[in-house]
Amino acid sequence: MAKSKSQEFLFRDSPPHPLEIVNSQGSYLIDKDGKKYLDFMAGWCVGNIGWKKQELHDALIKFNGPEYVSPSYIYKRWEHLAEKLVNLLPTKEGTCFRATGGTEANEIALKISRAYNKRKKFLAFKSAYHGQSLACLSLVKIPDHEKHFGTFSQDYIQITAKEGKEEWEKTTAQAVKLIETKEISAFICEPIICNLGVIIPPQSFFTTITNACKKTNTLFICDEVATGFGRTGKWFGFEHYNLNPDIITLAKGLSSGYAPIGATIAKPHVAESMRFDFSNYSTFGWHPISVEVTIANIDYITNKNLIQKANDHGKYLVKKLSSFCTPQGRGLCISFPEKRKGTEERCRKAGLIISTLGEKILLFPPLDISTEEINTAVEILRQEI
Numbered sequence: 001m002a003k004s005k006s007q008e009f010l011f012r013d014s015p016p017h018p019l020e021i022v023n024s025q026g027s028y029l030i031d032k033d034g035k036k037y038l039d040f041m042a043g044w045c046v047g048n049i050g051w052k053k054q055e056l057h058d059a060l061i062k063f064n065g066p067e068y069v070s071p072s073y074i075y076k077r078w079e080h081l082a083e084k085l086v087n088l089l090p091t092k093e094g095t096c097f098r099a100t101g102g103t104e105a106n107e108i109a110l111k112i113s114r115a116y117n118k119r120k121k122f123l124a125f126k127s128a129y130h131g132q133s134l135a136c137l138s139l140v141k142i143p144d145h146e147k148h149f150g151t152f153s154q155d156y157i158q159i160t161a162k163e164g165k166e167e168w169e170k171t172t173a174q175a176v177k178l179i180e181t182k183e184i185s186a187f188i189c190e191p192i193i194c195n196l197g198v199i200i201p202p203q204s205f206f207t208t209i210t211n212a213c214k215k216t217n218t219l220f221i222c223d224e225v226a227t228g229f230g231r232t233g234k235w236f237g238f239e240h241y242n243l244n245p246d247i248i249t250l251a252k253g254l255s256s257g258y259a260p261i262g263a264t265i266a267k268p269h270v271a272e273s274m275r276f277d278f279s280n281y282s283t284f285g286w287h288p289i290s291v292e293v294t295i296a297n298i299d300y301i302t303n304k305n306l307i308q309k310a311n312d313h314g315k316y317l318v319k320k321l322s323s324f325c326t327p328q329g330r331g332l333c334i335s336f337p338e339k340r341k342g343t344e345e346r347c348r349k350a351g352l353i354i355s356t357l358g359e360k361i362l363l364f365p366p367l368d369i370s371t372e373e374i375n376t377a378v379e380i381l382r383q384e385i
């Protein structure tokens with residue numbers, strides 16, 4: 001497709017999908033010709049509550065507070081949001097750090113960890129994803145990034161996430177050995193690994209790893225940027241495993257995409273390690289508008305019972321898909337193998353937005369997706385995969 005003049009001024013790493021979005025509504029994206037597309041990606045786990053929700057728009061429009069508050073002042077709504085977030089955790093214990101998005105939230109987590117145990121090394125899953133900063137890219141060492149951005153520091157060590165009992169046993173043993181050196185500051189991962197095609201580690205992996213972490217004063221960082229806020233049928237993905245992470249990172253569904261925001265929540269004694277001058281600063285972290293929208297988003301998810309809905313709708317979607325493919329996932333965080341190339345494009349032409357990653361098809365619809373919308377999407381997938 002020929003580039004327009006205006007496109008020349010905007011950098012893109014690859015050509016855009018041929019879809020010009022002008023609006024969104026409920027579970028749909030709307031293009032420049034008024035065509036509606038069922039949005040089964042929700043911007044990659046962003047729009048958990050769906051688009052154009054009145055309650056969120058009201059929060060934006062009715063807000064009459066300061067345009068901006070400098071991080072060093074008192075702002076009561078920050079305290080209110082921090083308390084609200086901590087109260088969503090099963091332990092109801094934590095200290096929040098303000099961020100603008102997922103990458104920054106993870107950077108803060110890595111800093112807290114180093115400040116806490118004064119170790120330099122980190123352990124993560126190879127080719128997973130925690131953000132675009134050099135530290136976040138170093139964590140996962142995606143080969144192309146290593147090639148173009150230079151060799152990453154040896155302080156970042158990777159284990160592999162491959163499906164299958166034996167593979168997990170091998171990975172678990174390797175990780176424990178590394179953790180037992182007492183040189184690792186933290187192990188970071190998604191509880192359900194969306195960025196590797198919705199891989200679900202077994203309970204035994206997390207139980208063994210977190211026990212090893214506890215014994216060696218190694219921190220466990222749970223990246224809930226994609227899995228948080230109901231995506232997997234619980235507020236947080238780690239709840240499926242009954243875990244108690246030392247640090248949790250949040251973004252995306254935290255505001256359901258109505259404004260940019262990120263957060264890092266650390267256990268209080270871990271957060272204490274950051275109590276020194278200029279340990280962290282984020283000019284736009286928890287901007288007042290983002291804070292209002294995030295508070296409204298949490299209330300919306302709660303009032304509309306969206307966590308339960310994600311469970312129910314997820315079960316229904318998996319049941320429907322099972323008649324012609326082998327879906328796996330939790331809640332509305334679902335993937336299944338792609339049978340022939342080009343599914344994403346064929347589905348888009350048929351009015352359904354999905355994504356492919358490696359050889360997997362990914363589905364992350366809004367949590368309040370209706371039965372009719374699921375039926376429509378399933379029929380398109382049945383035809384097009």
Ligand SMILES: Cc1ncc(COP(=O)(O)O)c(C=O)c1O
Nearest residue numbers: 101102103129130131225226251
């Ligand atoms: C699991 C995970 N962590 C971190 C990030 C980075 O978040 P952001 O793009 O808001 O910096 C992403 C983004 O896709 C993600 O999926």
